[in-house]
Amino acid sequence: MVNKENKNTTEERILESARQIFQVKGLQGARMQEIADKAGINKAMLHYYYRSKELLFEAVFEEAANRIFPKIVEFLNTDYPLFEKIERFVDYYLTTLLENKYMPAFVLNELNQNPERLVKLMSDRGIFKQEKFIEQINNAIKDELIIHIDPRQLITNIISMSIFPFAGRPILMGLFKLDEESYYQFIESRKKEVPKFIINAIKVK
Amino acid sequence: MVNKENKNTTEERILESARQIFQVKGLQGARMQEIADKAGINKAMLHYYYRSKELLFEAVFEEAANRIFPKIVEFLNTDYPLFEKIERFVDYYLTTLLENKYMPAFVLNELNQNPERLVKLMSDRGIFKQEKFIEQINNAIKDELIIHIDPRQLITNIISMSIFPFAGRPILMGLFKLDEESYYQFIESRKKEVPKFIINAIKVK
């Protein structure tokens, strides 16, 4: 499912089980025994391949974080016109997260409990270079294509509307009385609704 | 701070300590010893007053959830005109959450790990009655005050932009290189920026 190049080695089976357990229960809530059971192997094997719970968790977390963050930057630095960039960005994120619906809550929670992980992520590579996108927004303001707005506020709004519906999935499902299928449809609609909403908010008419 | 009617009894001191520890570390991450230390009493007292860790946690969680959810509904059912209602709602939430910045991540995470708690919250009282607000939105569409939009999508956007900046606080602080003070200022600005953004997005010009 998640991992196409699954070689089905013991090491890979452990990682896949760890993904599923950690993403739902978090670092503290997960049990090594449960991960071993799901992988169909013994608890000792977890330590043979990953030494400790902490290291196994880090493997899972970094993989998840690397699926979210680098693409943000990649997108922000492409050469698409502003409105098209926003449309593509929202569509890409809703699609990705719909296939990994536990990931946002997992990553958000872990970064709240352990903000140092973010520092590590940022220094690992040139993540979070947003200068180009900010410049693009400022140019669009100068050209009177969009209204005057703090680029950081705009970016925050885009990210909020893309990620919150997943982190707050139980709330939305309760609030609007959605089952799995109608929740899926609701997010699908957002792929067009959210860009329309954003562009409406900033476009100079 | 958080609790004005603090009677400073042992029971209340325990609850206050539990609030602080649980909200940062979660149910599994918190240690009863740590809560006892912060309260300045012995570990046995926690069990004397709250029987178990689980029950102590529930006291904290329900208090936090009850500070977030009931006010949502209360607001949605007031008689303010649509735009004014949106302005007041966003302002109220950003103000409240700025004073309880760990709460959104805490509640979101707990509801993801234990969605049954939401069922309990919903059945406890008439929470989540949004019919009136949905009707108000639909009327505004008919009156050509706002563009055609699914009321649920609009509500989701409002909530997303109000709550995500707190649940994703470490990310925003890293992304925009904010310290505590400039983060506070950034949220303060949102009290005006977000309603403006939303009304721009839906207003018929």
Added chain:
DNA sequence: GTCTATATAACGATAGAC
């Protein structure tokens, strides 16, 4: 009500046979 001391269980981790 509040404390110290302790029971009891669970968990992460390792040793050592195969």
Added chain:
DNA sequence: GTCTATCGTTATATAGAC
């Protein structure tokens, strides 16, 4: 590389004195 058995620690929870 994989297993069983077990160690060492830490956690929640309780018993019982004051």
